[in-house]
Amino acid sequence: MGYDSKTELYQQVILEHNKKPRNFGKMDDATHDAEGYNPLCGDQLHVYLHINADNVIDNITFEGEGCAISKASGSMMTQALKGKTMDEAKALFTEFHDLVTGKLNPEKCEHHLGKLAIFSGIWHFPSRVKCASLSWHTMKGALDKEQTISTE
Amino acid sequence: MGFDITSIRNDFPNLQQTVHGEPLVYLDNAATTFKPQSVIDAITNHYSHETSNVHRGVHHLSEVATAAYEGAREKVRAFLNANSTKEIILTSGTTDSINLMAQSYGRALLDEGDEILITEMEHHSNIVPWQMLCQEKGCVLKVVPMNDDGELIIEEFHKLLNAKTKLVSVVYISNSLGTINPIKDIIKAAHAQGTSVIVDGAQAVSHTEIDVQDLDCDFFAFSAHKLYGPTGVGVLYGKEALLDTMAPYRGGGDMIASVTFEKTTYNVLPYKFEAGTPNVAGVIGLGAAIDYLNTLDFTDILQYKQKLLAYGTDQLSSIKDLRLIGTAKQKTSILSFVHPLIHAHDMGTLVDEQGIAIRTGHHCTQPVMKHFGVPATSRASLAMYNTTEEIDALVKAILHAVEVFQ
Numbered sequence: 001m002g003y004d005s006k007t008e009l010y011q012q013v014i015l016e017h018n019k020k021p022r023n024f025g026k027m028d029d030a031t032h033d034a035e036g037y038n039p040l041c042g043d044q045l046h047v048y049l050h051i052n053a054d055n056v057i058d059n060i061t062f063e064g065e066g067c068a069i070s071k072a073s074g075s076m077m078t079q080a081l082k083g084k085t086m087d088e089a090k091a092l093f094t095e096f097h098d099l100v101t102g103k104l105n106p107e108k109c110e111h112h113l114g115k116l117a118i119f120s121g122i123w124h125f126p127s128r129v130k131c132a133s134l135s136w137h138t139m140k141g142a143l144d145k146e147q148t149i150s151t152e
Numbered sequence: 153m154g155f156d157i158t159s160i161r162n163d164f165p166n167l168q169q170t171v172h173g174e175p176l177v178y179l180d181n182a183a184t185t186f187k188p189q190s191v192i193d194a195i196t197n198h199y200s201h202e203t204s205n206v207h208r209g210v211h212h213l214s215e216v217a218t219a220a221y222e223g224a225r226e227k228v229r230a231f232l233n234a235n236s237t238k239e240i241i242l243t244s245g246t247t248d249s250i251n252l253m254a255q256s257y258g259r260a261l262l263d264e265g266d267e268i269l270i271t272e273m274e275h276h277s278n279i280v281p282w283q284m285l286c287q288e289k290g291c292v293l294k295v296v297p298m299n300d301d302g303e304l305i306i307e308e309f310h311k312l313l314n315a316k317t318k319l320v321s322v323v324y325i326s327n328s329l330g331t332i333n334p335i336k337d338i339i340k341a342a343h344a345q346g347t348s349v350i351v352d353g354a355q356a357v358s359h360t361e362i363d364v365q366d367l368d369c370d371f372f373a374f375s376a377h378k379l380y381g382p383t384g385v386g387v388l389y390g391k392e393a394l395l396d397t398m399a400p401y402r403g404g405g406d407m408i409a410s411v412t413f414e415k416t417t418y419n420v421l422p423y424k425f426e427a428g429t430p431n432v433a434g435v436i437g438l439g440a441a442i443d444y445l446n447t448l449d450f451t452d453i454l455q456y457k458q459k460l461l462a463y464g465t466d467q468l469s470s471i472k473d474l475r476l477i478g479t480a481k482q483k484t485s486i487l488s489f490v491h492p493l494i495h496a497h498d499m500g501t502l503v504d505e506q507g508i509a510i511r512t513g514h515h516c517t518q519p520v521m522k523h524f525g526v527p528a529t530s531r532a533s534l535a536m537y538n539t540t541e542e543i544d545a546l547v548k549a550i551l552h553a554v555e556v557f558q
């Protein structure tokens with residue numbers, strides 16, 4: 001069609017993860033899991049973690065319905081967290097949260113976000129920040145042993 | 153008189169702007185409509201020159217403001233063709249009007265086991281107040297189902313309507329589907345059963361001429377902001393005989409005749425339902441919106457909007473894999489749709505990039521979403537100032553979104 005996208009929101013990486021989300025599906029032997037819900041759009045997802053005796057996330061999956069941003073974010077989160085300790089996961093949660101709310105500028109501050117820095121532009125879209133953060137809030141809720149997480 | 157779209161568009165200053173470098177295409181009119189300059193001027197004039205409380209003072213400005221405020225009530229009466237201004241209660245919106253009904257009328261009328269009949273396509277504001285009442289009083293909420301075109305299954309309505317039905321509360325026009333319900337038939341059948349009917353007219357007022365006496369509805373609720381008027385103002389029409397039997401819903405100033413610590417006597421209609429300082433400027437703005445509409449011909453507006461609807465339906469249907477949600481035979485210019493590749497929120501963001509405002513989400517009608525098995529839809533809702541060129545812009549933006557997601 002006649003025009004280019006004007007925003008950086010829908011980059012190839014995000015579109016690709018949306019189409020082929022990694023670690024997508026239920027985990028039967030999860031040690032931690034939680035359900036996340038965004039009442040604004042009705043998006044719902046479930047995050048499953050398997051945490052071993054050393055407090056390391058040796059497996060993580062997610063499933064559910066959502067927009068491209070929430071799916072891609074969930075997919076990339078599972079990639080980023082596999083092999084991390086619970087404490088590292090919580091620290092990364094904080095960094096990601098700061099990133100999508102515009103408090104952390106990945107070009108200026110030191111961070112451990114790696115590829116996740118792609119979500120940095122989303123704070124320009126206040127109504128979409130929750131799409132990006134839903135999987136992360138749900139993951140954190142699972143670690144904290146909360147059953148249902150709502151973004152409101 | 154004819155329908156001059158250019159001149160109408162010039163009346164709405166909000167239309168004259170660009171968004172993300174593109175001319176704004178505003179297709180979210182079911183959420184709220186833009187306001188013509190005359191409405192903005194009326195409100196500005198009140199705040200610039202006529203600010204005063206109403207029904208309070210003997211001084212000049214209070215007289216002026218009261219006359220403007222009560223003048224607006226009379227305009228609403230004429231707009232709805234109500235019998236008397238006693239039947240026009242000014243509220244803060246449809247939601248407030250329905251809550252008034254639930255708390256005043258419903259609470260006094262309903263007993264354990266009584267039934268309230270609503271429909272599957274209600275806005276949350278015509279579901280939740282009744283659920284709250286049911287919880288309190290032990291009554292039962294019954295729901296008339298709809299078919300997959302988004303039309304009420306009217307046989308089911310007749311089956312559900314019975315001697316225990318104490319109240320029917322129905323949306324006239326669905327905000328998420330555009331369906332126009334056969335409201336007159338519903339009212340007639342309910343009356344034959346001795347049941348009163350509340351009509352949620354939030355979407356109806358801008359789409360069709362309303363005559364509450366001809367409809368014979370017992371109550372009718374709407375919001376000014378969906379009728380080219382300001383936010384924070386609404387109306388509850390009620391038949392005088394019924395309003396007379398109802399107790400006030402909120403207590404305070406203005407709604408009383410006299411107060412002592414032993415006893416308060418209430419003011420007459422409509423004031424007994426209007427406690428506290430009202431939204432004076434807003435009500436005056438609503439009056440100006442009705443004045444504005446009176447300069448146009450409703451038949452022309454309706455015809456024009458039906459033309460937009462037919463064009464939009466055709467154009468959207470031509471997009472491969474796009475599914476229209478809400479295909480009732482009788483419907484207004486509301487086009488809800490889903491696309492299998494693109495979640496509604498991504499659709500909303502991508503068309504917004506082109507300066508096009510649509511609504512995405514559940515539209516405060518989660519049961520409707522459940523019926524159609526979708527978490528959300530995208531909705532283009534067209535007002536009298538929209539054009540076929542704007543529909544073309546939407547179609548182009550959707551096709552672009554599809555390309556991005558391919």
Ligand SMILES: Cc1ncc(COP(=O)(O)O)c(C=O)c1O
Nearest residue numbers: 245246247275277327354355375
């Ligand atoms: C059909 C319907 N009913 C009720 C409402 C509630 O109106 P308000 O939010 O102005 O009270 C709306 C507005 O979205 C509506 O479309």
